[in-house]
Amino acid sequence: KAGVTQTPRYLIKTRGQQVTLSCSPISGHRSVSWYQQTPGQGLQFLFEYFSETQRNKGNFPGRFSGRQFSNSRSEMNVSTLELGDSALYLCASAEGTGSYNEQFFGPGTRLTVL
Amino acid sequence: QQPVQSPQAVILREGEDAVINCSSSKALYSVHWYRQKHGEAPIFLMILLKGGEQKGHDKISASFNEKKQQSSLYLTASQLSYSGTYFCGTVLMDSNYQLIWGAGTKLIIKP
Numbered sequence: 001k002a003g004v005t006q007t008p009r010y011l012i013k014t015r016g017q018q019v020t021l022s023c024s025p026i027s028g029h030r031s032v033s034w035y036q037q038t039p040g041q042g043l044q045f046l047f048e049y050f051s052e053t054q055r056n057k058g059n060f061p062g063r064f065s066g067r068q069f070s071n072s073r074s075e076m077n078v079s080t081l082e083l084g085d086s087a088l089y090l091c092a093s094a095e096g097t098g099s100y101n102e103q104f105f106g107p108g109t110r111l112t113v114l
Numbered sequence: 115q116q117p118v119q120s121p122q123a124v125i126l127r128e129g130e131d132a133v134i135n136c137s138s139s140k141a142l143y144s145v146h147w148y149r150q151k152h153g154e155a156p157i158f159l160m161i162l163l164k165g166g167e168q169k170g171h172d173k174i175s176a177s178f179n180e181k182k183q184q185s186s187l188y189l190t191a192s193q194l195s196y197s198g199t200y201f202c203g204t205v206l207m208d209s210n211y212q213l214i215w216g217a218g219t220k221l222i223i224k225p
Contacts, residue, residue: 004155033213043156043201043215056212090155099211100144100163105155 001026004093004106012112018079021109025072025093031055032074033098034066037088037108046089049074050097078111086113115140117204119216126223131190134219136202138183145178145185146203146213149196156201159187164207189221197223 005024013019025032034046045058049068068074072093078085088110092103117138126132136145144163147170148156160170162178162185170176175188189196199218205211 035215042217043203045213045215048212056210058212092156097211098213099205100161102158102161102169103146103148105157107155 001028004091004104006089006091006106006109008109009107010110010112012114013081014114015081015083017081018077019081019111021076021078021089021091021111023074023076023091023093023106025074025091026104029093029095029104030072031094031097031101031103032068032072033092033094033103034074034076035090035092036060037090038086043090046076048098055097081113083113086111115206116214117145117202117216119200119202119219121219122217123220124222126192126221128192128194128223128225130192131188132192132221134187134189134200134202134221136185136187136204136216138204138206140183141207142178142180142183142185143205143207143211145176146205147174147176147185147187148201148203149198150201150218151198159200192221192223194223194225197221 033048036044048056066076088108090108092105094101147159150156202216203213
């Protein structure tokens with residue numbers, strides 16, 4: 001099976017712009033979780049989608065949103081980008097929910113906000 | 115509510131043992147362990163569930179003390195490939211099953 005894929009791998013944006021990141025889970029996986037990783041804050045949970053429904057949401061402002069399609073692919077959108085949004089954004093897929101199942105991580109999208 | 119990992123970093127010689135701890139101030143439903151090498155995605159090591167169920171790789175050993183809300187990851191006879199940052203993630207009993215990650219423990223193995 002192919003692993004989790006994320007596109008694009010690298011992205012440079014300027015403050016105020018918006019960005020959409022994409023995640024394709026492993027075939028058959030219905031859960032997709034998104035994480036923000038920064039050197040200072042570690043791994044921060046953004047949200048989890050399961051069968052097109054948002055199951056959980058972390059403590060991030062409303063500028064961060066996501067959705068999941070019927071084929072389990074997921075997108076994450078960040079509007080009105082701020083310098084502090086610069087980070088590695090990881091998505092992870094699982095057969096069941098990520099709360100009690102092994103998660104498979106993608107390589108991440110490195111977002112730089114200038 | 116972020117779990118506390120200790121130590122923050124550890125340096126070992128190949129063949130030595132290490133223990134990485136993860137503790138929470140609240141009742142836990144599950145503890146998850148992942149390892150991330152520099153520039154790579156985290157990979158799954160183990161899940162320990164309340165009640166004793168474990169899911170993970172045979173070569174990984176871990177414990178979950180439900181009374182103390184603590185988990186420990188045991189790395190025995192360490193190999194160079196064990197190097198990386200180890201993260202524990204916890205799911206609280208009174209949460210909506212959201213996974214919250216610790217700050218990580220950096221493990222360096224020297225030959």
